[in-house]
Amino acid sequence: MGWGIPKQGWTKGSWTPEEDRLLSEYVKLHGEGRWNSVSKSTGLNRSGKSCRLRWVNYLRPGLKKGLLTPLEEGIVVEMHALWGNRWSTIARYLPGRTDNEIKNYWRTHFKKKGKSSKKQDMEKAQTLKQKQPPKKQEQEPHEDSIKRETISNEDTSGDQMSSEVREKQEKFVIQEYPTLEDQCFSVMSQDVALWLDTIREDDFCFSLWNFDDPKGNMGHDHQPTVFSCGVDSNSFYNNGDFIF
DNA sequence: AAGAGCTACAACCGCTGCTTC
DNA sequence: TGAAGCAGCGGTTGTAGCTCT
Incomplete structure (x- = not known):
């Protein structure tokens, strides 16, 4: 070959x-x-x-070295639940990180999670919460939490979401976030630490967004079609523009 | 102090899909 | 249209360094 x-x-x-x-x-x-x-x-x-x-x-220039930040870790977890072991796809959401790096990180950090104690997870989640600045959503219960609640009640025990769950998400997104900007902000403004806390307790049954397309369509060749996004330390950005 | 075990990361391997001729 | 080459992906392995006993 x-x-x-x-x-x-x-x-x-x-x-x-x-x-x-x-x-x-x-x-x-x-x-x-x-x-x-x-x-x-x-x-x-x-x-x-x-x-x-x-x-x-x-x-390659622009590669980040060192451990993934908590926010990056959050993205990886969510993206893995969405995409499975499609590391290159996941890596597109984390600029400066490679598929190999994410793959290794997943293997060493998350595969062993099953063995780690709940206490350790709780402590970590607590630490993450303290690092997060207050978000808009915390002032009043946001629809996001409702969405998460709804979907977390679904049977998502596998790595991939069922089409039914995905369909519900799609409908929710379109209904609640009519513009792309709204959809983007809604996704990015989730409190990752709180969310990490939740998903760990749920034993990796996640609620997810499809970053590629708010209507749930996969991009051509699974490339992000609407916007690219990622995390850098404690901030989110979208197509290179700082969001918050 | 030393050996065993563990972790993190770099690199290799095999496979697949796309492109070119 | 099919064969060959190229590029990329995901799984797996090797190993250096660290921690534990």
Whole structure:
């Protein structure tokens, strides 16, 4: 299969700083893509596949390093409940994070959650709450909580929501948030910490939004079609515009 | 102090879908 | 139209560093 001539003796294992430099220079000159040309152009003894992976997961500018923030974690949890193990799709909602990183994070942090004590989860949720600034929604019960309540009563024990539940959500979204702006704000302004608290108690039965399309349609090739969004430390942004 | 166990992360592998010829 | 190559994805493995006993 592809990725260049199946040459014996491709270098494997950890990348050296020199290899990183060569790859970075190649991408600067030629842009991303044509990964199989890297070895020819630079003399790097790495397969195109390996080069792509190294660039995407480690060298690409704008990548964030370190642990996911609580808000990012919240996004990951919700997106995973929505998309399942489609890590690349989930990664699109977290600028600066890679699918590999999210996948690893999920495995090490969430897979083990089943083993962790409830007390630890409660403590964490409490910590998160303290970090959150007060939100509009807390002043009066918002429809979001009603929606969450409604949907959490549904049988969503699997990783994926049933079509019936999704349909209910779609109707709710369209009814309560007639404009895209409203829909965006409604999604982004949920108190993630409170929500995390809730979902942990529900043993990962989540209520979810489809970020791609308020009408529930998947974008072409599952790409976000309406807006892209993400978290950065303690803020949300939408298409690069700060929301709150 | 040292070995065992655990965690986090980087990297590899195999598969699939798309594009090109 | 089918074969070959390319690009990307998700699962899995290897390993360095940290913690625990």
